[in-house]
Amino acid sequence: MSVVARQGIKYSIIGYLGFLLGTFSAIFIFPYDMEFYGKLRYILPTAEMIVPIVVFGLSFSNVKFFSKVNADGKHHNMLSLSLLAIFINFAVFIGAYFLLNYLFPSLKESRLWEMKRLILPLVLVLALSSVFNKFLTNYKRIVVPNIFENFVPKIANLGAFCLFFFMGFAEKSAYGFFFMMFVISLLGYGFYTNRLEKIKPDFNLDYFKKDRFYSEVLTYSLFGFLGNIGNYIAIRIDNFMIGEYISFEENGIYSNIFSIISIIVVPQMGLFNISAPIINKVLASGDYDELDRFHKKTSLSLFFLGLVLFCCIVVGFPYLADFMKNGEDLRSAEPVLWILGFAMLFDLATGFNGHIISLSKFYKFNIVVMLILAVLTISLNMIFLTYTDLGILGIAVAYAISLSLFNIIKIVFNYIKFKVFPLGIEMMYALILGFLSINVAILLPDFELNILNLFYKPTVVLILLFVGNYFLKIYPLDKFLNRNFIKSLFKF
Known part of the structure; x- marks a missing residue:
C-alpha cells in the first residue's frame, strides 16, 4: 500500500475518532457547566480568527514553492524565515492591538481584553503550528498533523473542563492545561518535522533576494492570507460574537x-x-x-x-x-x-x-x-x-x-x-x-x-x-x- 493510501486511511480514522470524541463530550460532559464550556469555546475560535493575520499566508507559500526551494536545497531556509516572520508579525500585531486599546479605551471592556493573557500567547503558538502543519504535507504526512490540528483541541477542551468542573481546579489551572496542550502540540510538530528530516536553521536572505523571488512569495502569501482570513472569520465569528455580546x-x-x-x-x-x-x-x-x-x-x-x-x-x-x-x-x-x-x-x-x-x-x-x-x-x-x-x-x-x-x-x-x-x-x-x-x-x-x-x-x-x-x-x-x-x- 502506498504512503498516500496509508496516510489517507489513517487520516480518516483519526478524523472520525476526533469527531466522535467531540460529539460524546458535547452530549455527556460539557452540558454540566455551559458557562465554562462557553468560555473555552470563546477562547480558541477567537485566537483562530487572529492567526491568519499573524501567519499572513506564509504557511501556504511553504507548500506552493516547496518543489522549487527543495530542488535548490533551500526548503529549510524558507521554513526558518517563515517562522521568524511569524514572530515579527506577532510583535507588530501586539503593538497595534495595545495601541488601539490605548486610543479607544472602550475596547478594554471587551472579553478579548479580559482574556488577552491567554488568547494572545495562544495565537503565537497556533501561528507557528500552522506553518509546521503545511510544511509537513510536502512529505505526504497528514496523519500526525491531523492529530495535532483536530484531536488535540478536543483533548484540550475536555481536559480543561474536567479539571475545572469534576476535579475542582481553579479556572486559571484549567486554562493552563488548555494552553499547554497546544504548546505540546507545537513541540510535537517540531519533533516530528525534525524526525522526518533534520531541521537546519538558515536565516540568510540572499536566496530570496535573487531575481526578487521574495516578491513572488509575498504576492502568493497575500492571496493565501485574504482567502484564509475570510474563511476563519466566517467559520469562527459565531462563538466570538455570542461570547462578546x-x-x-x-x-x-x-x-x-x-x-x-x-x-x-x-x-x-x-x-x-x-x-x-x-x-x-x-x-x-x-x-x-x-x-x-x-x-x-x-x-x-x-x-x-x-x-x-x-x-x-x-x-x-x-x-x-x-x-x-x-x-x-x-x-x-x-x-x-x-x-x-x-x-x-x-x-x-x-x-x-x-x-x-x-x-x-x-x-x-x-x-x-x-x-x-x-x-x-x-x-x-x-x-x-x-x-x-x-x-x-x-x-x-x-x-x-x-x-x-x-x-x-x-x-x-x-x-x-x-x-x-x-x-x-x-x-x-x-x-x-x-x-x-x-x-x-x-x-x-x-x-x-x-x-x-x-x-x-x-x-x-x-x-x-x-x-x-x-x-x-x-x-x-x-x-x-x-x-x-x-x-x-x-x-x-
Missing part, C-alpha cells in the same frame, strides 16, 4: 447544539479526498458534461446521507436532551438545531462547488467570495444582535443566510463558467420524503420511558426513508447494501 453560557449552548447537528456533515469528511483527483482530471480534460454528472452524483450522495442523519437527529433530540445535564436549556434552543441543520443540508446539496473553483484557473474567485462571506456574516450578526432580541437564534439565522448566499454565488459562478449544476429533482423528492418521515414519527404516540422513544422514533424515520427510497428510486442504496460492497469494506 450575549453570554458565555449561551455560547456553550450554541456550541453544544452546533456539535450535535454537525454529525450530518460526517459523510463529507472523506469524500473530497476521493473526489479531488477526479475533479482535477475532468477540469484538465475540459469534459464539463462529465463534470456536471459527477457533481450531481456526489451532491446527491452528500445530501441524501446528510438528510437521513438530520431526520434522525431532529426526531430524537427532544428525548436525548432529557438524558443530558441542563437538557431543558438545550430544549429551549431547539429552533437553533433546525436552522443550523437546514443551512448545513443546503451546503451538502451544493456539493463541491468551492473545490471545483479552487482546482480551476478561477481559484482567485474563491478568495473574493470568502471575503464577501466574512463581511456578510459579521454584518448579519451585528444586525441580529443590535436590532432583535433573538439571541443565539439570531446568530443561527445569520449563519444560515450567509452560508446559503455563499453557496448560491458559487452555484451561479460554476454554472456560468462550467455549465455544471449540483441540484436535481431527486433532492426535492428526498426532502419531501424526509419531512413526511419526521411528521409521522412526531405524531406517533410516546412511550413512558424516554429511552424507548430515543431509539424507536429515529428507527421509524429510517424505515420510512428506506422504504420510500426503494419505491421512488431517489438514491441507489442497493449498490451499497449488497454483499460484495460490504465485503469490500473489510479488504485493503
Whole structure:
C-alpha cells in the first residue's frame, strides 16, 4: 500500500475518532457547566480568527514553492524565515492591538481584553503550528498533523473542563492545561518535522533576494492570507460574537447544539479526498458534461446521507436532551438545531462547488467570495444582535443566510463558467420524503420511558426513508447494501 493510501486511511480514522470524541463530550460532559464550556469555546475560535493575520499566508507559500526551494536545497531556509516572520508579525500585531486599546479605551471592556493573557500567547503558538502543519504535507504526512490540528483541541477542551468542573481546579489551572496542550502540540510538530528530516536553521536572505523571488512569495502569501482570513472569520465569528455580546453560557449552548447537528456533515469528511483527483482530471480534460454528472452524483450522495442523519437527529433530540445535564436549556434552543441543520443540508446539496473553483484557473474567485462571506456574516450578526432580541437564534439565522448566499454565488459562478449544476429533482423528492418521515414519527404516540422513544422514533424515520427510497428510486442504496460492497469494506 502506498504512503498516500496509508496516510489517507489513517487520516480518516483519526478524523472520525476526533469527531466522535467531540460529539460524546458535547452530549455527556460539557452540558454540566455551559458557562465554562462557553468560555473555552470563546477562547480558541477567537485566537483562530487572529492567526491568519499573524501567519499572513506564509504557511501556504511553504507548500506552493516547496518543489522549487527543495530542488535548490533551500526548503529549510524558507521554513526558518517563515517562522521568524511569524514572530515579527506577532510583535507588530501586539503593538497595534495595545495601541488601539490605548486610543479607544472602550475596547478594554471587551472579553478579548479580559482574556488577552491567554488568547494572545495562544495565537503565537497556533501561528507557528500552522506553518509546521503545511510544511509537513510536502512529505505526504497528514496523519500526525491531523492529530495535532483536530484531536488535540478536543483533548484540550475536555481536559480543561474536567479539571475545572469534576476535579475542582481553579479556572486559571484549567486554562493552563488548555494552553499547554497546544504548546505540546507545537513541540510535537517540531519533533516530528525534525524526525522526518533534520531541521537546519538558515536565516540568510540572499536566496530570496535573487531575481526578487521574495516578491513572488509575498504576492502568493497575500492571496493565501485574504482567502484564509475570510474563511476563519466566517467559520469562527459565531462563538466570538455570542461570547462578546450575549453570554458565555449561551455560547456553550450554541456550541453544544452546533456539535450535535454537525454529525450530518460526517459523510463529507472523506469524500473530497476521493473526489479531488477526479475533479482535477475532468477540469484538465475540459469534459464539463462529465463534470456536471459527477457533481450531481456526489451532491446527491452528500445530501441524501446528510438528510437521513438530520431526520434522525431532529426526531430524537427532544428525548436525548432529557438524558443530558441542563437538557431543558438545550430544549429551549431547539429552533437553533433546525436552522443550523437546514443551512448545513443546503451546503451538502451544493456539493463541491468551492473545490471545483479552487482546482480551476478561477481559484482567485474563491478568495473574493470568502471575503464577501466574512463581511456578510459579521454584518448579519451585528444586525441580529443590535436590532432583535433573538439571541443565539439570531446568530443561527445569520449563519444560515450567509452560508446559503455563499453557496448560491458559487452555484451561479460554476454554472456560468462550467455549465455544471449540483441540484436535481431527486433532492426535492428526498426532502419531501424526509419531512413526511419526521411528521409521522412526531405524531406517533410516546412511550413512558424516554429511552424507548430515543431509539424507536429515529428507527421509524429510517424505515420510512428506506422504504420510500426503494419505491421512488431517489438514491441507489442497493449498490451499497449488497454483499460484495460490504465485503469490500473489510479488504485493503
